[in-house]
Amino acid sequence: MRLLSFLGLMLLPLYANAMDLQFDAEVSPGLRDQVLGDFRSIELISGERASSLHQEIFGPVSGSTYLRWFSDRVSYFGLSDCGSPSSAVACVDPQVKRKIWVTKNYTEINHPQIARVMTLFHEARHTEDQNGNWPHALCSIFFGEKSIWTGQSLRLHAACDRTPYGSYASAAVMLHNISKFCTECSSKLRQDADLYSRDQAKRVSRRKARLRIRDDFQE
Numbered sequence: 001m002r003l004l005s006f007l008g009l010m011l012l013p014l015y016a017n018a019m020d021l022q023f024d025a026e027v028s029p030g031l032r033d034q035v036l037g038d039f040r041s042i043e044l045i046s047g048e049r050a051s052s053l054h055q056e057i058f059g060p061v062s063g064s065t066y067l068r069w070f071s072d073r074v075s076y077f078g079l080s081d082c083g084s085p086s087s088a089v090a091c092v093d094p095q096v097k098r099k100i101w102v103t104k105n106y107t108e109i110n111h112p113q114i115a116r117v118m119t120l121f122h123e124a125r126h127t128e129d130q131n132g133n134w135p136h137a138l139c140s141i142f143f144g145e146k147s148i149w150t151g152q153s154l155r156l157h158a159a160c161d162r163t164p165y166g167s168y169a170s171a172a173v174m175l176h177n178i179s180k181f182c183t184e185c186s187s188k189l190r191q192d193a194d195l196y197s198r199d200q201a202k203r204v205s206r207r208k209a210r211l212r213i214r215d216d217f218q219e
């Protein structure tokens with residue numbers, strides 16, 4: 001009995017941080033719990049099928065696939081202003097491997113759970129140094145979309161993508177597949193995933209890449 005309760009105590013923190021994510025000391029317990037809770041919310045996702053881009057980037061629509069994909073890329077989580085306190089939501093530093101930081105725009109602006117997950121997966125894609133960290137392109141001076149997170153204009157900001165494989169596109173493909181194919185998700189989660197995936201897909205500015213995403217969304 002004593003052994004069981006000891007094991008129970010040992011298993012609890014293991015389950016709580018199945019991601020094995022290491023949090024910096026300044027990350028509050030509340031934020032840490034929120035992040036781990038967000039991952040737990042996607043753990044049970046299961047999809048009847050996946051689009052071809054999703055299959056190529058992530059594999060099947062499945063919580064365990066997402067958690068493995070993320071843990072393969074990220075081990076450390078910190079807080080920063082990312083050099084742009086007014087507009088940045090999260091960032092990576094290519095010199096610091098396997099680490100992502102979130103800003104006050106992440107912690108203090110209220111967004112749906114799947115939108116927070118999307119941001120973390122966006123940053124995880126940026127950790128891929130074998131792919132040059134998928135750098136963003138400048139949005140044109142005519143770009144009319146605003147940040148869904150901060151409401152700021154994105155004109156002439158490095159907040160667009162030219163490829164269907166970059167951080168905006170891959171996160172959009174992930175959420176779009178969840179919105180369409182997840183059989184376990186609540187309608188609220190699917191609606192949020194649809195809203196944010198369509199928004200992030202607009203950040204793909206090169207015509208050929210945009211058409212690839214459009215076709216993928218129709219699969």
Ligand SMILES: [Zn+2]
Nearest residue numbers: 122126136167
């Ligand atoms: Zn980015």
